[in-house]
Amino acid sequence: MICRVPLVILSFFPMKHLLPLSALVLACFSGSLRAADAPTLLAEYDFEKIPAYVPNWGAGLGSTYKPATGWKTPFKVSLDQDNPHSGDNSLRFELLEPSDKEKIVHSPAIKVEPADGERKVRVRLFVRSTGFGEKGAGIRILERDEAGASIRLLGGSKTLIPVPDSADWVELDAEGVLHSRTASISFMVVAYTEEAPATLWIDDVSIELVPAVTP
Ligand SMILES: [Ca+2]
Numbered sequence: 001m002i003c004r005v006p007l008v009i010l011s012f013f014p015m016k017h018l019l020p021l022s023a024l025v026l027a028c029f030s031g032s033l034r035a036a037d038a039p040t041l042l043a044e045y046d047f048e049k050i051p052a053y054v055p056n057w058g059a060g061l062g063s064t065y066k067p068a069t070g071w072k073t074p075f076k077v078s079l080d081q082d083n084p085h086s087g088d089n090s091l092r093f094e095l096l097e098p099s100d101k102e103k104i105v106h107s108p109a110i111k112v113e114p115a116d117g118e119r120k121v122r123v124r125l126f127v128r129s130t131g132f133g134e135k136g137a138g139i140r141i142l143e144r145d146e147a148g149a150s151i152r153l154l155g156g157s158k159t160l161i162p163v164p165d166s167a168d169w170v171e172l173d174a175e176g177v178l179h180s181r182t183a184s185i186s187f188m189v190v191a192y193t194e195e196a197p198a199t200l201w202i203d204d205v206s207i208e209l210v211p212a213v214t215p
Helices: 015-037
Strands: 040-045 058-061 064-067 075-080 090-095 103-106 120-130 137-144 150-153 170-177 184-191 198-210
Touching (some): 040 184, 058 075, 090 103, 120 137
Antiparallel strands (some): 040 198, 058 064, 075 090, 103 184, 120 170, 120 198, 137 150, 137 184
C-alpha cells in the first residue's frame, strides 16, 4: 500500500481540516503495518500461459537431472490440458515403466531473503494421483545456501507432505521453519514407488513466507 501525504499539502490546509487528514495518515500507517504482517508470496505456479516445455522446471532419476520435459522414459512430465485444477493446464507426472530409483520433478530455485528472526515457509498446492498407493509419492522442499549447495530438506524428513491416492483434486498444506543459512529453496514432487503405471497432477502451487508470531 503506497500512501503519502506530502507536508507541503498539509501546510495549506486550515486547522479544521487537519483532524480528518491526520486520521487518514493514521489509517495509512496501520494499513502498512497490516501489509507487513501479511504472508509474502515467494512463488506461485498455476502452469498457465507458459510454453509446453515448462521452462526452468527440472526432473531427475536417481542422480541424473534434465529439463522436466526432457524425459521420455521411465517417466514423463508435461502440461495437461485435460485435467486442470484451475485455468487450462496442470502439470502431469507419469510413471511409464517400473524403476527402483527416486523420480523427482522440481521447480526453479526460489530466492528467500535473509531475516533476523525465524523464517517460516508455507507450502500449498492441489494434487490428484492414481497408481501411487500409500506413501508412493510426496512433496519436499530442498533448502540451499548462498552458493547453491544443499543444506537440508524442510521439516527434516524426506517427505514434507505425503501425496494421498485421490482421483479428485485435494489441497495439501504444510509449514516449516527455514535453516538460518538458507538462501533459496526448490519445490519438489518425489515418486518413491517402483511400480508403473502411475500418474499424478499438481496445480496452483503457492509458497509463502509466513511472518513470525510476535507475543
Ligand atoms: Ca492451472
